[in-house]
Amino acid sequence: MAKNKNAAEPVRKSGLFEYAPAPESPAAAGDIATSYGHFINGEFADSSGSEALKTVNPATEQVLAEFAQGTDEDVDRAVKAARKAFADWSALPGSERAKYLFRIARIIQERSRELAVLESIDNGKPIKETRDVDLPLVAAHFFYYAGWADKLDFAGYGPSPKPLGVAGQVIPWNFPLMMLAWKIAPALATGNTVVLKPAETTPLTALRFAEICRQAGLPKGVVNIVTGDGRTGAALTAHPDVNKVAFTGSTPVGRAIAKQLAGTRKKLSLELGGKAANIVFDDAPIDQAVEGIVNGIFFNQGHVCCAGSRLLVQESVQDELLDALKRRMATLRVGDPLDKNTDIGAINSAAQLARITELATAGEAEGAERWAPECELPSAGYWFRPTLFTGVSQAHRIAREEIFGPVLSVLTFRTPAEALEKANNTPYGLSAGIWTEKGSRILWMADRLKAGVVWANTFNKFDPTSPFGGYKESGYGREGGRHGLEAYLDV
Amino acid sequence: MSETAMRLDVFKTYKLYVGGKFPRSESGRVYEVTDAKGQWLANAPLGTRKDTRDAVLAARAAVKGWSGTTAYNRGQVLYRVAEMLQGRREQFAAEVAAAEGLGGKKAAALVDQAIDRWVWYAGWTDKVAQIAGAANPVAGPFFNLSVPEPTGVVGIVAPQTGYGFSFLGLVSVLAPVIATGNTAVVAAAADAPLPALSLGEVLATSDVPGGVVNVISGRTADIAPTLASHQDVNALDLAGAIAADGPGTATALEELAADTLKRVLRTAVDPAAQDWTNDPGTDRLLSFLETKTVWHPMGQ
Numbered sequence: 001m002a003k004n005k006n007a008a009e010p011v012r013k014s015g016l017f018e019y020a021p022a023p024e025s026p027a028a029a030g031d032i033a034t035s036y037g038h039f040i041n042g043e044f045a046d047s048s049g050s051e052a053l054k055t056v057n058p059a060t061e062q063v064l065a066e067f068a069q070g071t072d073e074d075v076d077r078a079v080k081a082a083r084k085a086f087a088d089w090s091a092l093p094g095s096e097r098a099k100y101l102f103r104i105a106r107i108i109q110e111r112s113r114e115l116a117v118l119e120s121i122d123n124g125k126p127i128k129e130t131r132d133v134d135l136p137l138v139a140a141h142f143f144y145y146a147g148w149a150d151k152l153d154f155a156g157y158g159p160s161p162k163p164l165g166v167a168g169q170v171i172p173w174n175f176p177l178m179m180l181a182w183k184i185a186p187a188l189a190t191g192n193t194v195v196l197k198p199a200e201t202t203p204l205t206a207l208r209f210a211e212i213c214r215q216a217g218l219p220k221g222v223v224n225i226v227t228g229d230g231r232t233g234a235a236l237t238a239h240p241d242v243n244k245v246a247f248t249g250s251t252p253v254g255r256a257i258a259k260q261l262a263g264t265r266k267k268l269s270l271e272l273g274g275k276a277a278n279i280v281f282d283d284a285p286i287d288q289a290v291e292g293i294v295n296g297i298f299f300n301q302g303h304v305c306c307a308g309s310r311l312l313v314q315e316s317v318q319d320e321l322l323d324a325l326k327r328r329m330a331t332l333r334v335g336d337p338l339d340k341n342t343d344i345g346a347i348n349s350a351a352q353l354a355r356i357t358e359l360a361t362a363g364e365a366e367g368a369e370r371w372a373p374e375c376e377l378p379s380a381g382y383w384f385r386p387t388l389f390t391g392v393s394q395a396h397r398i399a400r401e402e403i404f405g406p407v408l409s410v411l412t413f414r415t416p417a418e419a420l421e422k423a424n425n426t427p428y429g430l431s432a433g434i435w436t437e438k439g440s441r442i443l444w445m446a447d448r449l450k451a452g453v454v455w456a457n458t459f460n461k462f463d464p465t466s467p468f469g470g471y472k473e474s475g476y477g478r479e480g481g482r483h484g485l486e487a488y489l490d491v
Numbered sequence: 492m493s494e495t496a497m498r499l500d501v502f503k504t505y506k507l508y509v510g511g512k513f514p515r516s517e518s519g520r521v522y523e524v525t526d527a528k529g530q531w532l533a534n535a536p537l538g539t540r541k542d543t544r545d546a547v548l549a550a551r552a553a554v555k556g557w558s559g560t561t562a563y564n565r566g567q568v569l570y571r572v573a574e575m576l577q578g579r580r581e582q583f584a585a586e587v588a589a590a591e592g593l594g595g596k597k598a599a600a601l602v603d604q605a606i607d608r609w610v611w612y613a614g615w616t617d618k619v620a621q622i623a624g625a626a627n628p629v630a631g632p633f634f635n636l637s638v639p640e641p642t643g644v645v646g647i648v649a650p651q652t653g654y655g656f657s658f659l660g661l662v663s664v665l666a667p668v669i670a671t672g673n674t675a676v677v678a679a680a681a682d683a684p685l686p687a688l689s690l691g692e693v694l695a696t697s698d699v700p701g702g703v704v705n706v707i708s709g710r711t712a713d714i715a716p717t718l719a720s721h722q723d724v725n726a727l728d729l730a731g732a733i734a735a736d737g738p739g740t741a742t743a744l745e746e747l748a749a750d751t752l753k754r755v756l757r758t759a760v761d762p763a764a765q766d767w768t769n770d771p772g773t774d775r776l777l778s779f780l781e782t783k784t785v786w787h788p789m790g791q
Contacts, residue, residue: 259749262742452781452783461633463627466629471642481625483625
């Protein structure tokens, strides 16, 4: 990592405000098997192939478990199981489907500590986030969509809207359980059955979720989990007996899936990349804005598609804001994800770290100024210091490409019109942030920003009742809320 | 003066409708349009890829104004289209009869229904946000509202088959797109483009701002792929695309659209079996909307 060119005065005085370590117990994650197969038709099953992948703890680089690389045959078995289960599951009264989802939600709550620790170990994200953000939202999603199962006639898609059939779902590694919940809860509520492929770096919580399905007594074949890398995902989305494909991940992969599905009748929803503008006006409350900026880009190590990765700051408050931001960044604790004081955990994989490093290097090479607070990084594991680039122009790669890491690019503007122009100058359109005390300006900006979610005077807020999804190349369809039902109904 | 003096009909020179104007094709070429029996009806401009790109530019330029118009005003404009059509009912009935090989009565009924469809969509403009939006009860002190917004520029492959396709079908796919604030570039039915080109004349006198609707006649295999691959087209309605393999067909267009992740409304499983007199429902109205959700903290 490059040296600081412009290090701010260290704010943390030695000895003052130091925190004692407060580690969560890894044992709370429960037993992690040495190797895992798939979950097909209600049973844990071996793969038909012999290839196995390894999932590592990104904070230690230690192998956690082996898991199966799903073959075409595995995918076919899972789809067949889902197809077979579809008839009974879709015919079940909505009120009964609802009860299964309520059961799942309750069991997730009961086992939330276990799941939070396991998620943290497998993904590298801080326990503070899995415990306080991911898991509560996962349970909330199942609760929310449970309630829809017997009310679909009132969802605005006409009387008795029909499920689509078998849903093939492919999810990313940044919020493994939350993405699972976003996909499975509405699919089951609407009467579909699913085959889900978790990401190849974070399969453990999805497999643990399979146990929860068994505890909930969910009929066999309603939920199937097939693990593996992109090859398994491609086999699933290409399977002729899949009626619906839902994908969350990168824009290039989303584009490939859209192409793959051309000419088929499969319904497709995509939740892809982003390059959100977080826009700070001169009348914004600086301290709140700084918290919002930090949350916007450093939450989950910046592994967030809606991360506020472009800070647009009004020129007149640039210095004041950047000073405050650097002071705040110097207090961020990077390190052990299982420490309850940790703000920024490990980068999810060596490959992701390499990608972030490459883009940050490109930022310097293209003339932007790099800054990061001094902090010690653990010797093992994948780490990246929270990093800030100033003097960024719209043409720079770090202002155009999704970095998916804790890297913030700072641009400036003079007028609201210029801020809007710059904010919308991207092929992405997932999210945006506005910081100003002027209500009319918030509404004016919110109206014109090409983004599916606009956070005004807040950032990175999620709720199962609130639709989420993008404009333009950030994908199509919405997840969450009443709108989220549409992706799983024949309308 | 003799009452039997011969009088020649004045033929109509059909032109494209782009940016509120009526240009000839930049190719300088036309093609023959015949009736259902093969009799020559008129020459239509042979619109090119360049004409299509010009139309997309016009449509893009019109998005800001049209989407910014109040829903009430857009409804008034759509109703005005119905008013203007009513006055030219006979002309359209004749064009539809020739295009689809129908008797005068049936053709007139289809035109009447097309007029009524404009009226129906006129009434939707200021209601769609109320059925497609939501106030979301999030678990926290936040004001959270979802509102539908137009997608932007929509490329439409006009229906080329199905009962009533040439005009009622065209109106059924065009009106919902512009009712919600999008602008449109229409690839007219290749073999029956005259009602679409005449509709351009009606739109031009109906307070629809120039560029909101653009009509290109010509080879679908030139126009549709240009729309599908264009960076500045946000969505694609494949109503009239042929559901088979080959250039300019539904599969190829979907593949092109994937490059820019365009929203695609697929062609019907059997487009020829479509009956455009059927109730359109809200499917097309809701297909070209994005949902935007705005969060704001609540406090004192």
